[in-house]
Amino acid sequence: MKQIGMMIDLNRCIGCRTCVVACRNYHELFDHQTADPDNIPYYLRVESRVQGAFPDLTMDTWIRPCQHCPEPGCLDACPEGAIAKDLETGVVQIDEEKCAGCQAETGSYPEEKAKSAPCTATCPAHLNVQGYVNMAALGQFDEALKLIKKENPFPAVCGRVCHHPCEEACSRGEKDTPVAINAIKRFIADLDLDPETRHVPAIKAAKDQRVAVVGAGPAGLTCAYFLAREGYPVTVFEQLPVAGGMMAVGIPAYRLPNDILEAEIRVITDMGVDIRTDVALGDDVTIDTLREDGYDALFIASGLQLTGRLDVVGENLPGVHSSLDILKDAALGNPVELGEKVIVIGGGNAAVDAALTVKRLGAKNVSLVCLEQRGEMPAWEHEINDALEENIEIINGLGPMRFVEEDGRLAGVEFQRCTAVFDEDGGFAPAYDDCELTSMEADSAIVSISLVGEREFAEDGGIALTSAGRLWADPLTLQTRLDWVFAGGDSVHGSTSVIEAIASGKQAAASIDRYVRGLDLKAAEERDWTMAGKVFREQYDTSERVAIPRLAPEEREGNFNELEQTLTQDMVMAEAKRCLNCGCACMQSCPFGVLQFDGKAGISHKCNFCYDLITTGQKPVCAEVCLTDALTVGESELLKQEAESRGLAIIEELSRASHLYVK
């Protein structure tokens, strides 16, 4: 395919915006009677960058029209198939007839449509939720999977375990109940389980630089996935015998069956990522040996594998376990001996899962005891409900004071009343009333409190630690103080969720890519995820939210069968139609933010490179009117040659698609 592009010469662009107005006039983008400043549509804008301090300054300005990407995200995101790439010119065009403005009503809410839908804005990995939900409504599941996997390599995992903040934010919630986004995603993602229907992303041309990743959890594997897609050879080192990190050994199989995780990891290994298990950082490899082995960049996502200490008498008695060990042993099939009466200490998700797991392993009487009152518990609401459904007794407001010994092993736990969990500033600082004691008998106790990470390798390798004992990395770039070493996931951010770990891995991959290409890491553009906040539609599908099928409590006893079930195709299509399409899917997919919503016509619109002009041998309007002749139009490849012959350097930061920014 031929690709027409523009060479934008920063030696000449003075940021005068003449092109912006001329473009608007030519395309008749506004109405004189109603034009008010800051609400006039535009196809291109001027960006600028000032660097340095007085008096040593530089300033660059450039224009940002549609970049006519080689692989346009908007094209993939559009549920109507209204966006196409012209074969003759490479120009990306929106078919006005096909575009439905994501079900916009003519004359409606341009500003709101132009913002990100709340689902996308809230998702830590910013999946184009509206895009895939719309595709699901139309039955385009293959397309939807492709769109999801542009941002997330573990949709089938997330479809089962994600706490889905997208649903909390969903605009439909203002009308009645949110769209069951996660269940829709799960259905789509299950295509990945079948080798016939799965989506393996295309790999770009192989690159020479090698990247090492430590930790095969969601952050590490996500980073590997995105780097592999860019063509980098990636090796992942994992200290456990299996890949998946907490997804494999921290989340019980009744939430996430092994075969699901394995299928998604297989896609990553099929993309060429080399995962080496049973390799521990600090023992088998070190930061220095990896450097010596010739890796160009390292991403540490080693997670948190150690349980913190309670500092309570009897903590080391036989019969006192950590939830981490119990979950891991259960996942790996190791024998676990607990007795009949088990007390789980802790109020988080891991505590709940430990309780549900030991129940399945045969414990008759399981209690969960935590400091927090019910409303303060860190565990997600739906997990607490799972516990209640399975007759787990939840006792709130008690803190362990002593593990009682009898015959050299645990016999019970003594608790004292917790009067406050947090201090005035909201910090964790439990206060107790030591006059009010509660004793409980137990065969085993499972302690589930905050996890900490391995630190030795970091200290030995020269990686700085935070005051909380986690690895320090720059929040924007995830670079550590060693320039070639990046860190992310729980080992940096503390215990989070799978989707946040995925977001962190993605961020690391982008940063590492910039690093090995010698680009300025700090220049990473942070997208503004301003949320569409209002629902204007009054006509919509008023169906109720689908009920997600679940195993009845009695069906769960003694087995690790999946608790929640996948929706049927009909259910998915019906549920997806409940989406109010409060934002435009294409806009949310564009990394350059060049698409706009035309409220008058009710459709998306953008720069079409003045298609009518360029196909008749004329210049696009911006190049025609440019005050300083800063814009040259031509075939992208030829422009590259021209830049070279004129001694102009290509600015990689900006030249990410079909236009060349040179200086």
Next chain:
Amino acid sequence: MENSKWIPTVCYQCKAECAIIARVEDGVLKEIRGNPHARGKACVKSMSGISLEYSPDRLMHPLKRVGGRGEGRFEPISWEEAMEIMTDKLQALRDSGEAHKMTASFFPHSITDPKWRFLNAYGGFLNTALPHCDSAKIVSWIKTTGGVPNHHIPPAWFTVPKGGIMILSGRHAFGGLEDAAIPRDILDAKERGAKLIVIDPMFTPDAAKADWWLPIRPGGDTALFAGMIHYIIANELYDKDFVANWIREGDFDKLTQWAADKTPEQMSPICDIPASDIRKLADECAKAPSVGVDSFKGIMLGNAMDFSHAWCIFLAITGNIDNPGGQPLPDLVPLSPVEPVPTPPDLHELGWHRTGPDRDKFEKFSFIMEPTWYEAQAIRNGDLKILMVAEANPALTEMGDFGWQQAVQEKDADGNYKLDLLVSFELFMSETAKYADLVLPDRSFFERWELLYMPWWYNYGHGVALRQPVVDAPGECRHANDVFIELGKRIVPEYFQFKDLIEYYDIELSGLDLSVEKLQEAGGHWAPGTMGFRKYEQRGGFDTPSQKVHLYWEDLEEAPWDQALPRVAPPAEYVAHAEAFPFYLVSYRTIYHAGSGQWTFNNPQLRDKVSGFHSNPLLMNPAAAGELGISEGDNVTVQSPSGDVEVAVALTERIRPDCVGLAHGFGSTVGAVATAAGGVSDNRLIADAGTTLDYQDLIGGEAHVSTRVRIVT
């Protein structure tokens, strides 16, 4: 697009008046481009002209005031009634022998402007719409070369050779006001191997493209150039041929004597540029094949003529007059007179002086265009009875914290307004119109005929351009020029014997064997050929009495001070207020706005954040703001000796720590867009030049931007 066509005309979104072409489809204006037969470029303001044309705020019918001045209450009247009111008042004033107490405040688009003819025939005087920002430059070039007023003619950047130097000293050349082609011409020259040097307290878009930016202290230009002159003479780097052959005998010796103590070391503390940089710049300039200098803010200070004098000297001794890349001197192509030619009133003979009651003190001084803009003062003195305003907005642009608005409301002992009649020609209701007795709906530049002939303009320096209607005017709009011609026919018919504007222009063009029709056929623009260089060689000299270049101005030896050669001290007004008002106010411009009118400030595209300039925060250097505990977005009060404004702060490294920046011209209070977008008027902070006469050289300089301020949190 069968019914679509491109029509050549001339833009008037700013004073540059670039030749453009306008696309009209089925009678509707759609697009603008630069006219390829002229310099081929049109800027963002020009592109936004279509938003001006179709603004919902356009006035369509004549209005007559019904309440008090300033209340803004009007009733519609017919054109005939408006004509009768104006004719009666004008006739009465003229009959009383006080015609010179009438003035029209307008922008003189062209020396062919019929409003000007009316004034001369009637006996009134011209009061330009804008402060004489460039008067110092005009006077200096007349004194130096005897040339025609060298108005906005910047160096012809398209002639700069490889290695040539382009100096912008307090000049935002990329911001327009000369010609939209200038940014291209400068960057082309740079690609050819010329050097761009920007001397400015702000890091402008021009500075961003410069080979060298010198962040000078405001008012330091004269000292910088004096230091360079010293270095060039001391090291014998001057153009010896030019000095020997073309500089008046004796002048160079006097200059050498004057320059002896203007060492770079002595000048450095004044301009805050290291002595080594002054020497380096002087050395580079002296050795370069050409040096061109352009300035704007540098010639808007009380001692502006000292700088423009130093600048003339600098260019003369480096041989940069009328050479490629240096300072061009225009070549006039005279138009034919329209007989009988009216003689303008001799205001001196009539006992009028622009400084009014201060006349005795300042009698000695003359000015290039005698009357200037002290309207408020003239009204109070009883020197101004009828004021007709077109394409100007004195209610907002008159400096001195809105003294104009108060003066037009002043009444005499009998309860009558001291200003008997105030007429305002308007596209939109404006601050000025709110005070007017008659508000007359004007035609936009897309709806009228106008012959543009300003031989000293970058654009038309060597030709004429035709503005022609490209669309029909809405409602009852009439062009001010047509109204003045009709007033002329009623009051001084002997000077208005021609049928209409077209015939008037045809007569003027006849000497060039042109007509309006021929100009239309020629693409709306005509030029005789190339600009020519070193024309003084063929002519045998310059137009000065000695036919040589004059560096020493003996007529200014015995003023209250000696100004025969430039004074290098900082402007007096800066010195006087240094302690109480620690910051220099940089009243800067952008490409998006011109003047202080509704033309650009009520234009949605030029106020949109994506395509224009929305509001004007106070620019402060973070270091200076930090010392005062001011953060980004804080609201502060800016106080000057004459007024104050409240404004939000924007922090930027792009300005000197001892300066604060406020974009000029904001603060409109009329018009849907202008009022919604906000902004504050820098004019409120700037003293009326009539109140700062002591700081001025009173020949060319006017202290209208040299303001100091303090910031109160």
